[in-house]
Amino acid sequence: MARTWGNIFFSLLDYKTEKFVIAKNKKVGVLFRLFQLGVIGYLIGWVFLWKKGYQETEEAIxxxxxxxxxxxxxxxxxxxxxxxxxxxxxxxxxxxxxxxxxxxxxxxxxxxxxxxxxxxxxxxxxxxxxxxxxxxxxxxxxxxxxxxxxxxxxxxxxxxxxxxxxxxxxxxxxxxxxxxxxxxxxxxxxxxxxxxxxxxxxxxxxxxxxxxxxxxxxxxxxxxxxxxxxxxxxxxxxxxxxxxxxxxxxxxxxxxxxxxxxxxxxxxxxxxxxxxxxxxxxxxxxxxxxxxxxxxxxxxxxxxxxxxxxxxxxxxxxxxSIIPTVINIGSGLALMGAGVFVCDMILLYMMSKSSFYRETKFETQIKPTASALKTHSPERKPQGTVSFRTQHATEKQKNISPVSTLKTQRKQ
Structure with missing residues (x-):
């Protein structure tokens, strides 16, 4: 029981960061662009042109x-x-x-x-x-x-x-x-x-x-x-x-x-x-x-x-006035964010391949070990040396046997 509560407590210390995934799904893509156009049309046509949302107003005549x-x-x-x-x-x-x-x-x-x-x-x-x-x-x-x-x-x-x-x-x-x-x-x-x-x-x-x-x-x-x-x-x-x-x-x-x-x-x-x-x-x-x-x-x-x-x-x-102008633009950007949320819900939970998109989007990373960091870090090599793998790949492209190449180097 104590271990369970400990896991819950430490899970609160996890940090979540966004991961951007480009989904090649035309239906959701078209829906998102239409939503963006609607928000832009609302912001320009209704808020700014019709309601003059860029103005400070007074009705206390x-x-x-x-x-x-x-x-x-x-x-x-x-x-x-x-x-x-x-x-x-x-x-x-x-x-x-x-x-x-x-x-x-x-x-x-x-x-x-x-x-x-x-x-x-x-x-x-x-x-x-x-x-x-x-x-x-x-x-x-x-x-x-x-x-x-x-x-x-x-x-x-x-x-x-x-x-x-x-x-x-x-x-x-x-x-x-x-x-x-x-x-x-x-x-x-x-x-x-x-x-x-x-x-x-x-x-x-x-x-x-x-x-x-x-x-x-x-x-x-x-x-x-x-x-x-x-x-x-x-x-x-x-x-x-x-x-x-x-x-x-x-x-x-x-x-x-x-x-x-x-x-x-x-x-x-x-x-x-x-x-x-x-x-x-x-x-x-x-x-x-x-x-x-x-x-x-x-x-x-x-x-x-x-x-x-x-x-x-x-x-x-x-x-x-700059104040109502900035406020209305901010409201429009917030509506854009609502469009992202709606499209995410459709893509991750309502499409036929939703499970695939969820596995791709959500990924849990644990704290990396020293060996893992060493594996992922590039090896430092002395200047003027070439690794065997690199040379082997080069010679292979030229149809030259790596063994004969080594013999030649030893004779020299």
Missing amino acids: QSSVITKLKGVDLTNSSQFGLQLWGAEDYVIPPQGERIFFVVTNYIVTPNQRLGYCPEVRDRGCWTMHFIVVYSGVKTGRCINDTGTCEIHAWCPVEHGQAPSEPLLSKAENFTIFVKNFIKFPKFSFSKSNVLPTANKTYLKTCRYDKDHHPYCPIFLVRDVINWTGYSFQDLAKKGGSVGVGIEWNCDLDKDESQCNPEYSFTRLDSSINSQNSVTSGYNFRFARYYNDAAGQTYRNLFKVYGIWFDILVNGKAGRF
């Missing part, structure tokens, strides 16, 4: 977006008559932020003042039982004349439904000017989507078009919605949410003029199969307050429907 809308529309309602809507009226907030709302439809409840008024039917109108409802607070008093509960709220309460047609129907012709400033801090690279041009009237007349004006930063509301797969009428009545994507993919090994944005458009609040869902659409309420001559505070309550725009900026920049 710093971005600032400023928006400006232009356009007017005229509405005619029973409460207010003719009313002109400018950008200061239909854009919320008006500061020109990355996220903004454009009013397309609305319900207005004019001349509300704080007081007591009827709300809902008298079911649940308990005396002195205050219950908060969306319009105000129930007082607990029943109003028999109207069959409703009394509430403390801004009166009269909101009523009515959104018009079947959007009141701001000309909103589809409004323009959106998007200014986007980006920076990749790792490379100290900055740029804007407003390209420099010597034509001073270009930005006043151009409209974004993917084919003819791909770098114009001015968009028509109608076009933006159409590019999402919907129409203006689909969103204008009950509202919706639209995302405008700005994608920066910059190869900084090329000229700066080659780094330009690409735009994309999508509807965020609904899919095509659920456009009538309760999750689609967008609206909210706001009020405008004023005082009459007697100092009484009134307000006009607006429930507005419209389109919520969200400008989404993403980007990636890359520049040549």
